[in-house]
Amino acid sequence: MIKYIVTRISTKHREQVLNKPVSESVQDRFTQSTSKFHFMNSATNNSLVKYCLRIADSSLVLGQRLGEWCGHGPILEEDIALTNISLDLIGQARAFYTYAAQLENKGKTEDDFAFFRDEREYYNLLLTEQPNGDFGQTILRQFLISTYSYYFYSALKTSNDSTLSSLAEKSLKEVTYHLRHSSEWLIRLGDGTAESHQRVENAIDELWRFTGDMFDMDEVDELLIKEGIAINLASLKEPWEKKVKEVFLKATLKFPENQFMIQGSRNGKHTEHLGHLLTEMQALPRTFPGAEW
């Protein structure tokens, strides 16, 4: 699986950036904009590293979760669709990790970030680590996050940081499809049979409390917003709710009144599920460090 992912993603990027693997393309952008980094003080630099890790961690963890569907999809077509989305997300994670490694400049690679950090050092959104549950729960989770990512990357495109803005532009194309795919499914499940409707309602009860975590900000955001690098997450909340309400209405689902939210991803505080996910994901590189294939 991992080998397949690596081959597929590197091929895709090669096609898109004229025969260069992803790390080189990010390197190019980095080199081109080196002058900017002379003026970036270390506080800004450290914040930007953390900012990239947050984005990358969310993509990687959700990608890993969707990868669990491989071979288990409800139909062949959907099995491929979910794992396609997984690969898109892992590709996005790689690009943001690579940029974080370059900013940090300590000789780390994307793999070091992915495989050699523990639970408390991961900053992925709590929603991304929640278990797949049934197909309805997976689709709801995907819809809530894809809607968020859609508005997030749309805003990040205007970042002062040229690497972030170009990575956002590329990610946005993929996320636009993820949103279309999950919305269409959610409408069909919500407005489908009594059973499919009930399953999605149950998923809303299970997952809604993790949606507040997506809009949380701390000093990292504050500092980078001042520099015009990061985006104000509070400004995403209104369009996010509007879109969710619009699709819920078509899906005959009730928009929850529940305002109780569980937060913590900004500080690396997670639900019980992330530890198990990392154990499985990191087992091979930790058992055989430096293994190649």
Next chain:
Amino acid sequence: MSNSQWPLWEVFTQKKSGLPFEHAGSVHAPDKELALQNARDVYSRRNEATCIWVVPSEYIISSTPEDMGSFFEPSNDKIYRHPNFYKTPGASFE
């Protein structure tokens, strides 16, 4: 065939604008939007297409093996119908 299967759709992909659509395969889907998405996911994830058609398989009308004689053989011995001073796309003779 089992009744629990969703309807079958035939998928046609166009590699580049202007080129003919080619049959890529088929997918199962409950409706046309999901048929299009499934076709995209199954048949265009490696840059194979710039446009996709999906058509319910039941609307494809095919000639049968029994039609072969009456449909296709009559053109074999009419050499005057065979253009040999210019190329015909897709023709099996030269």
